[in-house]
Amino acid sequence: MSIAWPLLLVATALCSCASSASASAGGCKFPAVFNFGDSNSDTGGFWAAFPAQQGPFGMTYFGGPAGRASDGRLVIDFIAQAMGLPLLSPYLQSIGSDYRHGANFATLASTALLPNTSLFVTGISPFSLGIQLNQLKEFRNRVLATNGDSGQLPRPDIFGNALYTIGIGQNDFTSNLGSLGVEGVKQSLPSVVNQISWTIQDLYNIGARNFMVFNMAPIGCYPAFLTELPHDSNDLDEFGCMKSYNSGVIYYNELLNNSLADVRKKLQDASIVYVDKHTVTLELFRYPNAHGLKYGTRACCGYGGGTYNFNQNVYCGNSKVVNGKTSTAEACGDPQNYVSWDGIHATEAANMKIASAVMSGSYSYPPFDHSKLCGS
Numbered sequence: 001m002s003i004a005w006p007l008l009l010v011a012t013a014l015c016s017c018a019s020s021a022s023a024s025a026g027g028c029k030f031p032a033v034f035n036f037g038d039s040n041s042d043t044g045g046f047w048a049a050f051p052a053q054q055g056p057f058g059m060t061y062f063g064g065p066a067g068r069a070s071d072g073r074l075v076i077d078f079i080a081q082a083m084g085l086p087l088l089s090p091y092l093q094s095i096g097s098d099y100r101h102g103a104n105f106a107t108l109a110s111t112a113l114l115p116n117t118s119l120f121v122t123g124i125s126p127f128s129l130g131i132q133l134n135q136l137k138e139f140r141n142r143v144l145a146t147n148g149d150s151g152q153l154p155r156p157d158i159f160g161n162a163l164y165t166i167g168i169g170q171n172d173f174t175s176n177l178g179s180l181g182v183e184g185v186k187q188s189l190p191s192v193v194n195q196i197s198w199t200i201q202d203l204y205n206i207g208a209r210n211f212m213v214f215n216m217a218p219i220g221c222y223p224a225f226l227t228e229l230p231h232d233s234n235d236l237d238e239f240g241c242m243k244s245y246n247s248g249v250i251y252y253n254e255l256l257n258n259s260l261a262d263v264r265k266k267l268q269d270a271s272i273v274y275v276d277k278h279t280v281t282l283e284l285f286r287y288p289n290a291h292g293l294k295y296g297t298r299a300c301c302g303y304g305g306g307t308y309n310f311n312q313n314v315y316c317g318n319s320k321v322v323n324g325k326t327s328t329a330e331a332c333g334d335p336q337n338y339v340s341w342d343g344i345h346a347t348e349a350a351n352m353k354i355a356s357a358v359m360s361g362s363y364s365y366p367p368f369d370h371s372k373l374c375g376s
């Protein structure tokens with residue numbers, strides 16, 4: 001059975017507040033968003049540090065590469081827009097950034113734990129959660145030192161009123177799956193969720209009070225992992241997703257949910273919302289047709305066709321010489337029909353549906369009223 005979602009048109013704004021510095025005085029409860037995470041919410045940090053991204057990334061909404069691992073907007077973009085705020089500028093982006101309504105510390109390939117490897121060896125970002133937290137602290141110190149004479153910086157009182165969003169852990173989970181397997185990776189998951197909970201407490205200690213923490217999506221349905229990770233056909237469920245890896249994700253999500261419950265007990269005057277992005281994303285993979293999409297476990301931008309249209313040697317936008325001829329992984333002509341953009345990341349179409357479901361408040365614990373985002 002597919003779930004019917006309330007029709008919530010994110011793009012037409014949940015609130016009518018203008019994107020002005022007086023947003024907090026008007027409809028929107030939160031004047032700023034500070035985000036921590038990985039590629040699922042990176043709005044340009046990684047590509048600011050390590051240029052340059054190529055097309056067809058960004059083709060649907062931005063008309064070209066926009067530092068996002070998608071054809072268009074991410075869930076965090078839709079949330080910012082629904083709050084009447086500008087899209088979040090990456091902390092690492094030195095040109096054209098505007099931090100008056102927050103900053104984004106997320107980078108592609110980031111982990112919650114400090115990495116023991118290098119970007120140039122295994123592709124893991126050096127900007128893990130602890131580094132991102134230090135960046136926020138540095139940002140905050142600089143803002144407090146401005147005494148309100150801020151330019152492109154927020155007002156000094158923003159940190160207590162802002163919404164802090166965190167979506168990280170997927171790379172901690174997936175980067176060792178090939179070598180350790182699900183059972184091996186499970187051993188490290190308690191320290192991953194602890195890292196997230198410590199980050200919340202650390203942020204709380206410098207005045208943060210409102211948190212939204214995203215759980216992990218069902219990576220066992222991702223075309224890239226279906227292609228790369230060892231599994232036998234018995235492991236596929238009726239929707240074509242891998243049961244073993246998805247059960248590891250469910251295990252992780254339970255740990256995260258429980259850990260947040262502990263933090264909530266300690267920090268009683270804070271709002272710590274667990275956002276069940278997993279259920280929403282799984283629903284899209286299982287019943288794409290019920291949500292206006294056509295393809296679940298097939299990548300839009302990839303190479304090789306077949307069930308998954310994914311080849312790890314020819315990643316979206318790249319060209320490689322395969323069997324003596326140059327092959328390029330190009331985008332499909334209809335990304336609006338796909339859940340998966342490049343085999344790992346979601347399309348703008350899927351992100352819009354996920355954001356809309358998330359902001360309906362029905363996929364959160366404690367139940368989250370979207371009027372909290374904008375108090376209209």
Ligand SMILES: *[C@@H]1O[C@H](CO)[C@@H](O)[C@H](O)[C@H]1NC(C)=O
Nearest residue numbers: 111113114115116172188191
């Ligand atoms: C890296 O090594 C340190 C020290 O041994 C450890 O605390 C940390 O959890 C490791 N990180 C990962 C991602 O395994």
Ligand SMILES: *[C@@H]1O[C@H](CO)[C@@H](O)[C@H](O)[C@H]1NC(C)=O
Nearest residue numbers: 253254257258261274276365
């Ligand atoms: C998360 O934990 C709470 C209890 O703290 C529980 O009521 C809720 O159902 C859990 N949510 C999910 C999605 O597991």
